[in-house]
Amino acid sequence: MVPVSITREDKMSTQAKFAKVQDRLNTIVLERDTEIRNMLACTVSGQHAFMLGLPGIGKSYLITEYLKCFDTVKYFDKLMTAHTDVSEVFGPVSIKALRDDDKLEYNTEGFLADVHVAFLDEIWKSNSQVLNALLTIMQERKFANGNQNIQAPLISLFGASNELPQDESLGALYDRFICRMHVQPLKADSSFAAMLTASKVDDLDDGDKLSIKDLEDAGKQAANVDITDIIEPLTLLRTMLKVPEFGLHDKVYVSDRRWKACVKFLQAIAWMQGVDKLDKDHVRYLTDCLWDNPDDREAIAQLLTHSEFVSATVDRFQTLYNESVALIAIANKMDDKKELGKLFVQLKERKDELESKIKNNPDKAHHLKDIMAEFKAGFRQISRRYRSM
Structure with a gap:
């Protein structure tokens, strides 16, 4: 692949909008946090993502809010049923083509074969x-319309359901979803309280929304991320x-097509982090790209912590983070403000320690910041809870 010429300013501008x-x-x-990062990485790399989870836990809400972040990007969304007709997804049948040419064609404008992002x-x-x-449209970006295959501009398709595909014949389609996320109900009481009392968040300014040019530029830039140092770790993982x-x-089957898509996904992760080269620490981001059944997710995550x-x-940073998460879990159950205050001080000290390690390890800062972001979310929840007591 010939590297695309990209100015530093263009790259930073596009990354800033995604951030x-x-x-x-x-x-x-x-x-x-993980679901949002994975959704963005799928969009950057031109991959598809699937969310599994119980009804009412915000799968559709998250994707719908994501769609609001687009400007000139065309998107399509549809609630599917067993009775959903092809014309409801790909456009109404062209009466003119049927009458004049005896051909079954669809008027695709505004429907799935005509958009960049779909849900x-x-x-x-x-x-x-x-x-x-x-x-065909997910893999080859083509749609058979009458006697011709039309090229679809589709970048990413997001699917959601409270169940896995039950028919083995759907295996090929399921494999098209490079990222599969098992979305859980809110765990922390503070998150639950924040959800109940949340006020409306303003939409992004038009200039901060993602345009089709932003998506195209991000994809080209991510494709230039050096994959040399990830080949050996992925070969070992395989x-x-x-x-x-x-x-x-x-329990786990990863097709050759899927491995290739995994590399593109990791390139997108690295691009979002602002780095130009993959390393072995990026392998851990594949947790939600490898499982077929969510019951195997934990075993995969554990395997990806292998040295x-x-x-x-x-x-070492992950170990400190895990200990901090345990403290946050304890803090979430505390009702005594004095005791919570003591634990809050410990968490603040742990936060300072983690931030110091980021500063002292600039070569790994992009990985450490991702872990730190998850800690900060929990820390903010405890901070809000403590102040509200």
Whole structure:
């Protein structure tokens, strides 16, 4: 691939807009840092994402709020049912083509084959005709309209459901979703309280919204991220997933197509972090790209903490973070303000320690900041809870 010529100013400007979108979504939808990061990375890399979760936990809300962050980007959203007709997804049948040329064609303007981003809620409830049409458009970006294949501008399709696909014939379509996220109900009482009392957050200014040029520029820039140092760790991971020793050999299948998409996804993550090269610490971001069944997610996450995929610096930082999370969990259950105050002081000291490590390890700062962002979210919740007592 010939590197695309990109000015430093253009790159920083595009990254800044994505960062603003990420910040806005994290303000609106609590405890969804990972999902938001993954959604943005899928958009940058031209991949698709699926959200699994119980009804009423904000899957559709998150994606809908994300769609509000676009400006000149065309998008389409639809709640799917078993009775949803192809014409409701790809456009009404052209009466003129049927009458004059005896051809079944669709007027696709404004529908799935004509947009950059799409959201299909309850996707697995769709009938087979719709699902089959999705296969080609998601992979090849083509839609068979009459006797011609039209090129679709689709960048990312987001699906959501409270169930996994039940029919084995849907395996190929399920594989098109590079990122699969199991969305959980809010865990922290402080998040629940904040959700109940939240006021409306202003939309982004028009100049901060993502345009189609922003998406195209981000994709080109991310494609230039150097993948050299990730090849060996991914080759090892591929082997580890196949051997009985790690207990995932009969549970996880990653197609060659999926591995290639994983690399693009990681390039997008690195681009969002502001770095030009992947390293082995990026492997941990693949947790939601490898599972087929959410029951296996924890085992995959554990495998990705193997020393072959984590540097000593990130490992030590992650250990401190895990200890801090345990303190936050204890703090969330405290009703005594004095005792909570003592624990809050400990958390503040831990926060200072983590920030110091970021400052002292600039070569790994992009990874440490991602972990730190998750800690800060929990810290803010405890801070609000303490002050409200």
